[in-house]
Amino acid sequence: MTEKRWIDKASYQKLQEELAFLTETKRPEIARKIDEARQDGDLKENGAYHAARDEQSMNETRILQLEELLRNSEVGETPADDGIVEPGMVVTVKMAGREMKFLLGLREASDDLDIDVYSPEAPLGQAILGSKQGDTVSYKAPNGKTFDVEILKASPYEG
Known part of the structure; x- marks a missing residue:
């Protein structure tokens, strides 16, 4: 299913x-x-x-x-503002020395959004799912390289 x-x-x-x-x-x-x-x-x-x-x-x-x-x-109703990374959250991370901000959600519906959208099923989405602000997780990129990803902020999407 x-x-x-x-x-x-x-x-x-x-x-x-x-x-x-x-x-x-x-x-x-x-x-x-x-x-x-x-x-x-x-x-x-x-x-x-x-x-x-x-x-x-x-x-x-x-x-x-x-x-x-x-x-x-x-x-989705907007997730709770508890800092935990889950679908529906705008996540700011630091990876490979640069900050990235994106919505964790359905990529196919992102055409009209003013923010990048990453799928929770994508490798980066899977790596950060369930982590919280201040955590650092390991992410293995599709090219085989491994990066540390620091969760700087996770807040509900306010579309």
């Missing part, structure tokens, strides 16, 4: 709106394009037909992605 992933209300609503557009507006529009292209005759050499079918495939794939995201997302 897939774990629920934290997402803020605005991002969840944005994903729902995209899903509604793709299923209620885009899907019928593509079906109309396919139908019109079919009426032009030979499908083997019908570029409009093949283009519409490709568009349909991409649309249906995105619909499935959105349905999966929404099904496995937990619309």
Whole structure:
């Protein structure tokens, strides 16, 4: 079973709106394009037909992605302001001599956010999850290097 992933209300609503557009507006529009292209005759050499079918495939794939995201997302109430790193927290860390600030949450919903988003399932997210302000944890980067990560601050996301 897939774990629920934290997402803020605005991002969840944005994903729902995209899903509604793709299923209620885009899907019928593509079906109309396919139908019109079919009426032009030979499908083997019908570029409009093949283009519409490709568009349909991409649309249906995105619909499935959105349905999966929404099904496995937990619309989060803002976590407690207790300094413990968990999904829904804005985390400031010091790693390799530089500070980084990011939201620990659902990356797929981060398009309109003014902050970087790191997934709790990503290596860095897993390394810092459950730690608290003042802790230093070890993080093994995808390139194999290991870094110390100091948690400078963890506060609730105020989207």
